[in-house]
Amino acid sequence: MFRLDGYFGRFMSVAWDVIWVGLLWLICSLPIITLGASTTAAYYAMSKSVRHKTGYVSKEFFRSFKLNFKNSTILTFVFILLAGVIAVDVWYVWNHDNKTNSAIFVVLMGIAFCIACITVYVCPLLSRFEKKNFDLVKMAAVVAFKYLPISIGIIVVFALVCIGVWLMPWAVFFIPGVYFYLLSFPMEMILRKLMPKPEEGSEEASKWYYQ
Numbered sequence: 001m002f003r004l005d006g007y008f009g010r011f012m013s014v015a016w017d018v019i020w021v022g023l024l025w026l027i028c029s030l031p032i033i034t035l036g037a038s039t040t041a042a043y044y045a046m047s048k049s050v051r052h053k054t055g056y057v058s059k060e061f062f063r064s065f066k067l068n069f070k071n072s073t074i075l076t077f078v079f080i081l082l083a084g085v086i087a088v089d090v091w092y093v094w095n096h097d098n099k100t101n102s103a104i105f106v107v108l109m110g111i112a113f114c115i116a117c118i119t120v121y122v123c124p125l126l127s128r129f130e131k132k133n134f135d136l137v138k139m140a141a142v143v144a145f146k147y148l149p150i151s152i153g154i155i156v157v158f159a160l161v162c163i164g165v166w167l168m169p170w171a172v173f174f175i176p177g178v179y180f181y182l183l184s185f186p187m188e189m190i191l192r193k194l195m196p197k198p199e200e201g202s203e204e205a206s207k208w209y210y211q
Helices: 007-029 035-051 057-067 069-094 099-128 133-146 148-167 169-173 175-194
Strands: none
Touching: 007 035, 007 057, 007 169, 007 175, 035 057, 035 069, 035 099, 035 175, 057 069, 069 099, 069 133, 099 133, 099 148, 099 175, 133 148, 133 175, 148 169, 148 175, 169 175
16 A cells, blocks of 8 residues: 555655646746746646656746746736736725715626636646737636636636635645646636647647547
8 A cells, every 4th residue: 555656655745746746836937937938847747747757847837947938938927917907996986885886896897707718828828828918818718618607617716716816825835736727727728628638649639648
């Protein structure tokens, strides 16, 4: 039972990899502007190395981090700017309550929800596809609303993760990794549908993301 190749050994190996991905994400996200690059790298390493047992976690994480740094940093800046504008507008409307402002508040929350849905998919898509940022955002928008129930579920889980970290700050050392691990299940299902099906027996069909 306690052998390295037994159930317990394999469980502990996966558990440590999950936690390690989360720690790498946390450390590399500290400058804030690198949040997109670290999120893309964390998803890539989790899907490839932890879920599909291909490559080493740290190596795949930093490979993706370096490869997608430029595009993800631009996207991070844009989304942080949008989030800041929405937050300021929501704060203003919330503190100046009247019928008109109530309607504006609903509109702002709708816009915030749309941005959240798109943001959920941008990093996983960036980790898998080579596209310009504008095309990537358009693709994320289409996917987000095509799979709206899944998008809502992911956002709910993310909200629970944020609440968990808020209530238990020490959990920040393992909860992010668990979130990325759970995220990889519905996200991989969606990403495989977006990729053209390779011919059976071809070199492309042997890639880890088709397994």
